[in-house]
Amino acid sequence: MRRAKQSGKLRPADILLMHGSLQPFHFEDYEDEILGSVLLQPRFGKVPDFAAYFERLKPGENQRNKFFSEVWDEYKECPSSCMVKFVPNKSVVDSMQAVLSAVTAIRNLRIEICGEHVEDYVTCSEMLKVRKDSRNALEHHVALSSMVRVGDRQDMFSFTEGHGNATVELLNIRRSETQITLQKTGSFQNGKVTVTVPAITYGHHGEEIPINELRSQCTTSCGHCRYRPLDFLFISSPDDLYVAASFPVHQHGGTSPFVCSQTLSDEGLLYVESF
CATH class of the missing domain: 1.10.8 (Helicase, Ruva Protein; domain 3)
Incomplete structure (x- = not known):
């Protein structure tokens, strides 16, 4: 995307990225490419893991087990001057x-x-x-x-x-005065979308463009395009709503992560089927 934009083949608002993975989302060094993207994140409760829970126990209040204070001092990870961070x-x-x-x-x-x-x-x-x-x-x-x-x-x-019927939160990557931030713009629950703040993307000059105002522009069909092997799957939509996705379906070849072998991976095929 960065090279396509630098060469003038792609404008900032031509592609809207949507990210639905639950893995941590890092966008250091790619702030300009990620701006305006939408993240889909299932809402989950703030429950501490056992380490954070154990550190926050108060053994002095445990009157039923007089040995618990000794066990707690022995197995907790931090001395009295620190605390396991709750993430x-x-x-x-x-x-x-x-x-x-x-x-x-x-x-x-x-x-x-x-x-x-x-x-x-x-x-x-x-x-x-x-x-x-x-x-x-x-x-x-x-x-x-x-x-x-x-x-x-x-x-x-x-x-x-x-x-499951978990609520999915909609997050928008936006630019603030000093940094790149994630702003909650709405949620999806029980088949209904609730928008609290309109999601935006950014135009060619950095101007904010509401996503619901984006419009496609048709270009002249190419009459001399080279033939390319069919490496995509197209499913017709009755309501003319199409979502494009790219998945790595081949295993890595050699030592470079950017070289694919001819062997299909089960994980890649599962991605395609689930999508």
Whole structure:
């Protein structure tokens, strides 16, 4: 993109980048190319990992275990002069939510087979009889389970049409007076988009352009274009809305990350199928 813009083949507002990965997004040294991009980030609760949680315990208030203070002093990572930094991590929330979903599904399956009158600590022999079909039944209950969302007790976590219904936040990369910032512009929840601040991109002279005001410009068709092998997949859209995506489907060749081999990677094909 940088070379295309420098050569005049691409204007700043010609391409709108959308990033949906949950990995950390770094744009150092590429601020001009990333400006105006839109990030899609599932909302997750601010739940500390175990290290941050353990450091913040108060052993002096634990009256039931008099040895806990000694154990805490021995295993905590920081001395009294420091503190483990709390960095929200989505993997922590996802792991806890997965455990809650599985436990809820097992409980509901047990109630369905054994009845509500059987206590939790009593072995239910009926559960052992259906173990051959328990996987399908368990998956069914996972799809139907509903529980409090980890980190946000005001929201419920459930599955809709085979996928989670987590709220997706829309973030816009913008330029402030001193730095590049991420600004929340809206959210997507239950099939509806809520826009709080209009997302913008930047024009050729650095001017702000609202994304909803971008318009395409047709150019004269090329009559002498070279034939190129078909290396893309096109799916017709009934509402004429098209999203372009590029995925690496080949494994790396040699030692250079910019050289592809002829071998297709399973991960690359999964990216294409999921998109």
